[in-house]
Amino acid sequence: MTQPHPLPRPLPSWPEAAPRLIAVAAGRAPADLVISNAAVVSVHTREVLQGWSVAVAMGRFAYVGPDASHCIGEDTQVIDAEGRYLIPGLCDGHMHIESGMLTPAEFARAVIPHGTTTMFTDPHEIANVFGLRGVRLMHDEALLQPINIFTQMPSCAPSAPGLETTGHEITPDDVAEALTWPGIVGLGEMMNFPGVIAGDEKMLAEIAATQNAGRTVGGHYASPDLGPAFHAYAAGGPADDHEGTREQDAIARMRQGMRAMIRLGSAWYDVESQITAITEKGLDPRGMILCTDDCHSGTLVEDGHMNRAVRHAIDCGADPLVALQMATINTATHFGLEREVGSITPGRAGDMILTSDLRRLPIERVFARGVSAAEDGRITVECPHGDWPEEVRRSVRLKRTLRADDFTAPAPEGAREVTARVIGVVENQAPTRALTATLAVNDGAIQPDPAQDIAHIALVERHRATGGVVNGFVSGFGYQGRMAVASTVAHDSHHMIVVGTCRENMALAANRLGAIGGGVSVWRDGRPLAEVRLPIAGLMSDRPATEVAKAAAGMVAAMAECGCTLNNAFMQHSLLALVVIPELRISDKGLVDVTRFALTDLVTDHTA
Structure with a gap:
């Protein structure tokens, strides 16, 4: 199969640009x-080439060398770097735009000033709500952006068939269709590792369609077991x-020819424990x-994006x-695009950053496809x-107004206390x-126990x-008083x-989200403390990141006001239904034991 042109069309392909690049x-x-x-x-040779120059034409690097004076014409824009470092635009190897609570356009607007010029995105969040149509909407807006947003076709909706019900399902036919779209670079993370x-x-079939198209299959092996099951997954x-999350995890993946993707997100701090495979064990960093x-959104606005991850890796x-x-x-290179992005070399997209310090990595100026995209954070x-479409903004469908007794966990008949899974x-x-x-x-209902942090x-x-x-x-949030958080x-x-700790407040929070079309709502003592409106699929806002971040900050403050002390507690809240990561989760079918990939009972024992 002929691979569609991988980059959005304002940038001509290298063959189309070659005559001009050669002439320049x-x-x-x-x-x-x-x-x-x-x-x-130079990320190819791991060198710093002092006093060099670059020339860009048609959005691509034409010349990279010690003197570009011969490339300058009357209308050439000339910038003196004043000895500062010129580094390639940063690439995020795996991420979900929806988790920023932003649309692709607003996510791009938020990360460009931080030096991110390429993202490999898996829109499986919206795929679970609207299926292939949702993926197409994300993909189409991504292609409009001034940076490179590549899409991986989601693989698992539902993530664990039989253990949850999604709004829509993704099929092998959907995967095959998406692989014909421009900008689709592979299959999103294969979360159903037991299925593989x-x-x-x-x-x-999904993996085969991807491999037959010459694209990359994303992985997701959320298990500490590095025995035959892991090897079977790698063979798939x-x-x-x-x-x-451990050094041995990174080593095991690299030894099997897989790339170990080590993450620093808003709630994931998995770099320090794995980068030692390179810094201490001396393994090849190409893996x-x-x-x-x-x-x-708060992390993006306040702390950064891939620049934050690079700084953290250096600190580690x-x-x-x-x-x-x-x-x-x-x-x-991993996605087969080293001839398109990822380095300051001829023919590649003119994505680069000016910075005065390679360790602190201040992002002083960003260029995307040879165009100034951000300067001093602007x-x-x-x-x-x-x-x-309007129907995408009306995705929260409740059968009726919820009542307090909907949030009741019934006890076995005659029980005075129970032993419950938490x-x-x-x-x-x-x-x-x-x-x-x-x-x-x-009164026949199992009670939460804030004294035990339950x-x-x-x-x-x-x-x-x-x-x-x-x-x-659930335990670990530290909530006290009469409160609830719905999302x-x-x-x-x-x-x-x-x-929550109070069924009445839980009903109020849930009904509020039904009224506003989705998002996050925090309540205490019968009144709202904070809300984040996410009307697009109940996942995203098309408002600027600064506005969403402000609302999210209010949400975080409200959760803290209710007693929560967790770092990035909302990220933990939002993953409580992720039935492909151990050990215990909740779904629309019940409690899920993810170590066995099976439904399990809430009550294990009781006293009459």
Whole structure:
């Protein structure tokens, strides 16, 4: 199959641009842009080339060398780098735009000033709500942006068939169709790793369609077991994995020819524990890629994006040039795009950053496709919006107004107290713990126990208006008083997750999201404390990142006001239904034991 042109069309292909690039490099034609007197970072050779210059034409590098004066014409824009470093634009190897609570346009607007010029995105969040149509809407807006947003076709909706119900399903035919679209670079993370290990025909058909098209299969092996199951998964075809949390995880993946994607997101801090495979064990850094996986709007506005990940890797002991390789050329090479992006070399997209310090990495000026895109934290390009149909803005479908008794976990008949399974949140990590606790029973209902840091959790079905509510318990948030937090961001099925200590407040929070079309709502003592409106699929806002970040900050403050002390607690909240990461989760079908990939009972024992 002929691969569609991988980059958005304002940028001509290298063959189309080659005559002009050759003429500029030879001095027969003027460049559009020349940056001189720079310390050019070569990520191919891991060198800093002092006093070099670059020339850009038609959005691509034409000349990279010691003197570009022969490329300068009357209309050439010339910039003196004044000895500053010129590094490639940064690449995020794995992420989900929806997790920033922003549309592709607003996400791009937020990350460009941080030096991100290429993203490899898996829109499986919206795929769970609207299927292939949702993916197409994300893809189409992504192609409008002034930076490179490549799309991986989501592989698993539902992520664990039989254990959850999504708004729509993704089929092998959907994958095959998407692979014909421009900008589709592969298959999104294959989360159904038990299915791959078991030889599931649907999962293998999706992988085969991707490989037959010459694209990359994304991995997701969320298990500490590095025995035969891991090897079976690797044999199935996934080319990378971002679910490692230990040094041995990174080493095992690289030894199998997979890229170890190590992530620093808003809630994932998995770089320090894995980068030692390079910094201490001395393994080849070509096998490791930096990514974010998930960054919410507050992180983007306040802390950064891939620049934050690179700085963190350096702080963890990585040589700055190695860290830059992990966020540029390693990523591009992995997706078969090293001839398009990821380095400052002839023919590649003119994506680059001026910075005065390779360790602190201040992003002083950003160029995307040879155009000045940001300067001193201010964006200087437009990020066009796509068309989001009205029905996509009305995705929260509740059968009726919810009542307090909908949020009741019934006890066995005659029970005075029960031993119940409890989802245990682990700060800064995706996995949860499967806990048990003794809980009191009142009027036939199992009670939460704030003294034990045990709150109520409920999953409200919101795609088909079935009226279904599944109830359970969760520990780790530290909530006190009469409160509730409801969210339609609930990876990956994206039903509604409600956590609280008071059933009345849980009903109020859930009904509020039904009224506003989705988002996050925090209530205490019968009144709203904060809300984030996410009307697009119940996942995103098309408002600027600064506005969304402000609302999200209010949400975080409100959660803290209710007693929560967790770092990035909302990210933990939003993952409570992620039934492909151990150990215990909740879905519309019940509690899920993810170590066995099976439904399990809430109550294990009781006292009459």
